[in-house]
Amino acid sequence: MSHPADVGTICGGVCGCRQNWEVPGPATRALLATSIGHVLPTVSRLAKAMGMTVYASPQLVDIIDDRGGRRLEVLFERLARELTAAETEALRVVTDPPGEGAALTARLLTAPTLSVELARRGVTVEVGVLAEAEFWSAYQPIVSLADRSVVAHEALLRGVVDGREVGGGDLFFVAEQAGWLHRLDRIGRESAIAGAVPWLGDDDLFVNFDPTSIYRPQVCLASTERVVHDTGIAPEQLVFEVVESHAIADRGHLVSILDHYRSLGWRVALDDVGAGWSSLSLLAAVRPEVVKLDKALVQELPDDGARTVLKAVTDLAHQLGAVVVAEGIETERLADEVTALGADMGQGWLFGRPVRPDPPVEEPEGRWQPVTSHRA
The missing domain is CATH 3.30.70 (Alpha-Beta Plaits)
Known part of the structure; x- marks a missing residue:
């Protein structure tokens, strides 16, 4: 039962969060x-x-x-x-x-x-465009640097708007300008999970989220919890990642969201971790299970400054018990560099670009065949 103060919102359904919109009924x-x-x-x-x-x-x-x-x-x-x-x-x-x-x-x-x-x-030109868009998730593999086996996939939202494919960055830019960010962020989370279930196997799934789109975790994440439950994906396979710049904006609010994630058995990743005191202090405060090294810094290797910073972040992450993923790996040289620095996993075009999975193939026994999992 909804609280009497709750009202309908353009994020869909009933929500007790701020930015409520008094939306007329149909x-x-x-x-x-x-x-x-x-x-x-x-x-x-x-x-x-x-x-x-x-x-x-x-x-x-x-x-x-x-x-x-x-x-x-x-x-x-x-x-x-x-x-x-x-x-x-x-x-x-x-x-x-x-x-x-x-x-x-x-x-x-x-x-x-x-x-x-x-x-x-709550209708603007941008909202009208997004409301008619078709959304899906593309998935980019994440590999173990030790043996190059695929162990996880990051989901990236895509859409078709007015007949053309639009990437996640543009979609979220339009959504933020239109006040539709909370709804699109929810669509992204749920699309990522539902789209991966037929083929994911035992691999992990990395799902992006923006903490500014979640006002009260117990309410705003309820539909995501239902998707996880309905699809049957194991909670420990889910890793919800937030970029460092979003995490810095309101650290207290972020920690409350992450605590809720962890209470459900989900893990947390901090993305785009790079230079500066903010990265190191944020790692200590958030204590993520996964740390993803900033792509721009990784691609500066073998620059001595970039190597020093990445080594410091990697060492601190390991001291905190986190696994380290190096992003932006496009060459064997970069793969060797980040491996030498102690990174555990890698992500980048060298290992695979984001792709939309083919429709799952049903086995004679009626079980779904995982099509991209390579974990031993």
């Missing part, structure tokens, strides 16, 4: 009115293309969604992209209007503009 009918002649034909065209019933007059469009209102929500998202800001300011919207007569007239006269309705629903 509507099954909408009236849109404007004196700008060219706008309503655009609205009618989009609504008809989505299979909704449309009744149009010169200054008014009546749209009916007989499938529960989801298509009407998508229509609003598309209008956010199709219309200019000036057009959304000139278009008034009444959802689930009263019957004919004075009550309907009064509602039309006091109706909010489309721009206000979009804001109430």
Whole structure:
């Protein structure tokens, strides 16, 4: 049962975290009115293309969604992209209007503009794009430097937006600008887990997260916990990683999230660990189970300065009981360098680029065949 103070949010479902949005419930009918002649034909065209019933007059469009209102929500998202800001300011919207007569007239006269309705629903142009995107995870192998066997995979979010593939960096940039970061971060975590289960075998799975997207771990991570439970992946196979720059922003909040992860049997990785006192003090405070060396520093090897810093970080990580992963390994020379420094595992194009797994092949006995695991 949700707390009485909890409200619906654009992150999906019910959440007790901050940045709550009072989102209107789904509507099954909408009236849109404007004196700008060219706008309503655009609205009618989009609504008809989505299979909704449309009744149009010169200054008014009546749209009916007989499938529960989801298509009407998508229509609003598309209008956010199709219309200019000036057009959304000139278009008034009444959802689930009263019957004919004075009550309907009064509602039309006091109706909010489309721009206000979009804001109430948490819809921006960027959110509309993301809401219609197709997401999946690509996976990059992580190998043991001792024998080059694949022991883990890092999940990296990808998407198709307006017919073109978009990388995780661009997706999260748009999501952050649109106030949609918490939702996309949740999608990334859950896509990573669900997409890996058919082929992961006994390998570990590294899943990225942004602590600024998690406001109360017990609430905001509940759906991720359900995915882990439903897929049957072993908790000890999961390693949740956070980049150092995000970790520094609010160390106390990060520690509370990591404590929750560990209470569930999941492990923690600190990513992009590099130079400076902040890296060393952060390692001591967070005490991650895995430390990933900064790619830029690794690729500066055999520079003496980079070697000194990476050696110091590797030694401290080992003293704290952590496993060390060197990122950005693209040549055998770099692999030899980080091995000499004491790194335990490596990740980079030398060992494999991020790929989207093929659909799993079912064995005659009905069990899924792991397709990329090489752990002995």
